[in-house]
Amino acid sequence: MTSQPPPRTARPRLTTLVTVGVAATVLMSVLSLLVLVDHFAIDYAEREAGLRLQQLSWQMRDSLNRVVQKATGDVQLLTELPQIRDAKSPTEIRQVLESLQKTFPDYAWIGLANPDGSVYAATQGLLEGQDVSGRAWFKGGRDKLYAGDFHPASLLGKKLPYSADPWRFVDAAGPVRRTDGSYRGVLCVHMSWNWARRLVQTILTPADQQYSADIFVVRGDGTVMLGPKGTEEKTIGSTSLALSQTGAPGSLKETWPDGRSYLTGFSRTGDLNNPATLTWSVLVRQPEDVALAGARALERQILLLGAILGVAMALAASAAARRLTRPLNALSRNIEQRSGAPADTPPDALPPIPLVDSFHEAQVLSQALAGLVRNEQDHLGNLRGLNEKLESTVAERTREIARKALLLERALAQEQSTQRLLQERAAELRAILDNAHDAFIALDPGGVVLDWNRQAEKLFGWSRAEVIGQPLAAMVLPPLLRRAYERDMRQLADCGADTVLNRRIELTLCNRAGQELPVEVSLAYVPRSSGHLFIAFLHDISERKTLFESMEAMALRDTLTGLPNRRALMAALTEAIQRASRLRHSCAVFFLDLDRFKQINDRYGHEEGDELLRQFAARVQHIVRKTDTVGRLAGDEFIVILENLHSDNAAQETADKLRPALQQPFRLKTATVSLSASIGIAIHHPDDPQDIEMLLNRADRAMYLDKQNGAQQRLLG
Numbered sequence: 001m002t003s004q005p006p007p008r009t010a011r012p013r014l015t016t017l018v019t020v021g022v023a024a025t026v027l028m029s030v031l032s033l034l035v036l037v038d039h040f041a042i043d044y045a046e047r048e049a050g051l052r053l054q055q056l057s058w059q060m061r062d063s064l065n066r067v068v069q070k071a072t073g074d075v076q077l078l079t080e081l082p083q084i085r086d087a088k089s090p091t092e093i094r095q096v097l098e099s100l101q102k103t104f105p106d107y108a109w110i111g112l113a114n115p116d117g118s119v120y121a122a123t124q125g126l127l128e129g130q131d132v133s134g135r136a137w138f139k140g141g142r143d144k145l146y147a148g149d150f151h152p153a154s155l156l157g158k159k160l161p162y163s164a165d166p167w168r169f170v171d172a173a174g175p176v177r178r179t180d181g182s183y184r185g186v187l188c189v190h191m192s193w194n195w196a197r198r199l200v201q202t203i204l205t206p207a208d209q210q211y212s213a214d215i216f217v218v219r220g221d222g223t224v225m226l227g228p229k230g231t232e233e234k235t236i237g238s239t240s241l242a243l244s245q246t247g248a249p250g251s252l253k254e255t256w257p258d259g260r261s262y263l264t265g266f267s268r269t270g271d272l273n274n275p276a277t278l279t280w281s282v283l284v285r286q287p288e289d290v291a292l293a294g295a296r297a298l299e300r301q302i303l304l305l306g307a308i309l310g311v312a313m314a315l316a317a318s319a320a321a322r323r324l325t326r327p328l329n330a331l332s333r334n335i336e337q338r339s340g341a342p343a344d345t346p347p348d349a350l351p352p353i354p355l356v357d358s359f360h361e362a363q364v365l366s367q368a369l370a371g372l373v374r375n376e377q378d379h380l381g382n383l384r385g386l387n388e389k390l391e392s393t394v395a396e397r398t399r400e401i402a403r404k405a406l407l408l409e410r411a412l413a414q415e416q417s418t419q420r421l422l423q424e425r426a427a428e429l430r431a432i433l434d435n436a437h438d439a440f441i442a443l444d445p446g447g448v449v450l451d452w453n454r455q456a457e458k459l460f461g462w463s464r465a466e467v468i469g470q471p472l473a474a475m476v477l478p479p480l481l482r483r484a485y486e487r488d489m490r491q492l493a494d495c496g497a498d499t500v501l502n503r504r505i506e507l508t509l510c511n512r513a514g515q516e517l518p519v520e521v522s523l524a525y526v527p528r529s530s531g532h533l534f535i536a537f538l539h540d541i542s543e544r545k546t547l548f549e550s551m552e553a554m555a556l557r558d559t560l561t562g563l564p565n566r567r568a569l570m571a572a573l574t575e576a577i578q579r580a581s582r583l584r585h586s587c588a589v590f591f592l593d594l595d596r597f598k599q600i601n602d603r604y605g606h607e608e609g610d611e612l613l614r615q616f617a618a619r620v621q622h623i624v625r626k627t628d629t630v631g632r633l634a635g636d637e638f639i640v641i642l643e644n645l646h647s648d649n650a651a652q653e654t655a656d657k658l659r660p661a662l663q664q665p666f667r668l669k670t671a672t673v674s675l676s677a678s679i680g681i682a683i684h685h686p687d688d689p690q691d692i693e694m695l696l697n698r699a700d701r702a703m704y705l706d707k708q709n710g711a712q713q714r715l716l717g
């Protein structure tokens with residue numbers, strides 16, 4: 001049998017694995033680098049941009065603060081000038097104001113209002129005589145220096161020359177007092193907002209403008225005073241605005257209402273507690289994609305470089321792997337050719353394993369394979385030899401097994417026949433047991449019933465099913481015998497043999513109804529490997545017992561009179577003298593002999609003689625006490641045993657009672673006869689020797705004397 005090679009599953013080639021592995025490694029490295037760049041470079045770029053925007057915001061804030069400071073400083077300077085304080089005419093004041101306006105053209109209007117609010121003097125005479133008492137600058141500048149927030153021009157806008165941007169002002173005002181201390185009025189400068197627009201141009205470098213940086217100057221109410229086109233004088237709300245209003249400078253990334261993400265630097269101008277300053281939020285924003293453009297470009301370059309590097313490395317790895325696997329492939333092809341060759345190809349006809357020397361590992365592998373193939377051929381040779389030997393051994397064993405199988409088959413057939421025979425024997429035995437006249441009981445050594453035939457069912461009244469498995473003692477033994485039975489069974493089980501085994505013994509058992517049952521038992525012991533067995537055959541001997549008892553009774557009775565015979569009389573007399581000694585009473589024996597009985601026989605025949613004897617016996621029995629014993633000794637001789645005598649006279653008295661009674665005529669079948677009986681009395685006292693022969697002899701002798709006396713009396717009479 002040739003073993004099939006395991007099915008070949010499709011596996012990737014080494015070249016593919018190396019190429020993919022190198023490409024994946026490079027890709028992983030590039031991706032890791034990208035993650036690092038993203039984490040550090042983008043973060044760095046974000047922080048740098050935020051810092052730059054924050055600095056721009058500070059620059060703008062400082063510039064705004066400076067201009068407002070300058071305006072309030074100029075107002076303070078003017079209010080302290082004597083030409084203003086003590087001027088006699090508006091012209092004097094106008095000259096001073098206009099000369100200041102020339103130095104700073106963004107002062108669109110400078111004027112002095114009287115305490116009642118009418119403009120006293122102003123640059124270019126604008127608004128002179130007009131009432132400005134309602135203006136914020138007038139109210140705020142009456143007592144102290146005051147900076148007025150961004151507002152549109154009202155009256156003045158129409159009087160000032162045309163401007164591309166609408167006129168917007170920021171005011172600075174302060175009180176003017178004459179040198180004598182009297183109140184002169186309020187001086188105000190309207191500063192055009194254009195200066196702030198210019199400021200943005202100076203602060204934002206061309207580079208910042210190119211990168212779309214925007215500056216917002218926002219009033220406290222959120223109105224944009226300065227910002228990119230379209231945003232001015234509109235209200236905005238952003239996190240950076242809210243943060244800047246707290247006074248803390250900083251930068252953050254946020255999404256503006258246009259939906260774009262911006263980096264925003266923020267700060268706040270002025271001082272909330274100083275009315276001579278203005279508090280504005282300065283926000284400088286730059287789109288996030290513009291701010292981080294450098295870092296993103298770096299990211300793309302790395303990705304591109306990584307891709308090029310990956311492809312290059314993968315190609316190089318693929319080439320290297322192909323070069324490495326070439327000798328291995330040659331070896332594989334050779335091995336496949338060898339494997340595909342028919343099984344009976346002689347080893348010399350197979351292509352030899354080529355020795356590769358392109359690199360060390362391939363060289364070692366080819367040498368190892370060549371060695372392996374040599375070893376395999378050697379082993380194959382050995383294996384063939386072993387296989388042939390094994391086949392011959394197997395054939396021999398197969399023959400042996402076939403022979404043994406045949407023997408086994410015969411043994412089985414024999415066994416089956418023996419089994420059948422055994423079953424037949426068992427059936428026969430069962431039939432024999434069930435039809436046996438005796439009851440059959442099988443017991444285990446513990447006295448538990450194992451078998452119980454039909455006769456046993458009849459005898460004891462228990463069915464076979466009821467007693468199998470039950471202890472025998474509980475079923476058939478009278479309670480008094482159980483203990484003795486259990487002891488005997490133990491002895492039997494211990495010794496295996498006993499006096500009761502293989503002998504017939506008589507026992508009294510009881511049946512289901514509790515009636516005693518005399519049985520004759522023969523018990524046998526059967527030693528067995530599966531547990532010893534006691535078997536018992538029980539024969540009901542009730543009838544035999546009854547017969548025996550009646551025979552025994554008959555043996556002790558006189559057949560003619562039914563009285564105890566001689567044998568019974570001897571036994572009764574023995575017991576009577578024993579009782580007399582024991583109870584300390586006297587007893588007496590009467591020896592009765594009919595007188596001339598022979599004549600009755602001779603005259604009337606034997607049957608009439610028998611009848612006379614029966615009537616005589618009945619008459620004696622009738623006269624004495626029930627406890628006294630009357631028996632026939634032989635022929636016409638009778639014995640009466642009187643017990644429990646209180647005195648010797650009592651015996652005589654009984655004899656005296658008997659005599660006349662016995663002399664009464666006896667009615668026979670053919671005649672009526674009268675006769676007498678001679679009575680001899682022998683008394684036994686408690687201390688007399690217990691000798692019944694002697695006692696009877698004494699009574700006999702007394703009877704003989706009595707008979708003689710009776711004969712003499714008859715002769716004399």
Ligand SMILES: Nc1nc2c(ncn2[C@@H]2O[C@H](COP(=O)(O)OP(=O)(O)OP(=O)(O)O)[C@@H](O)[C@H]2O)c(=O)[nH]1
Nearest residue numbers: 594595596597598599601605606607609610635636
């Ligand atoms: N009918 C009858 N006669 C019996 C029986 N046994 C003994 N006899 C007879 O009884 C008679 C006894 O006779 P004896 O011993 O001479 O006594 P007897 O004739 O009475 O004479 P005495 O005793 O001397 O008066 C014999 O004739 C016996 O045959 C019996 O069973 N039936």
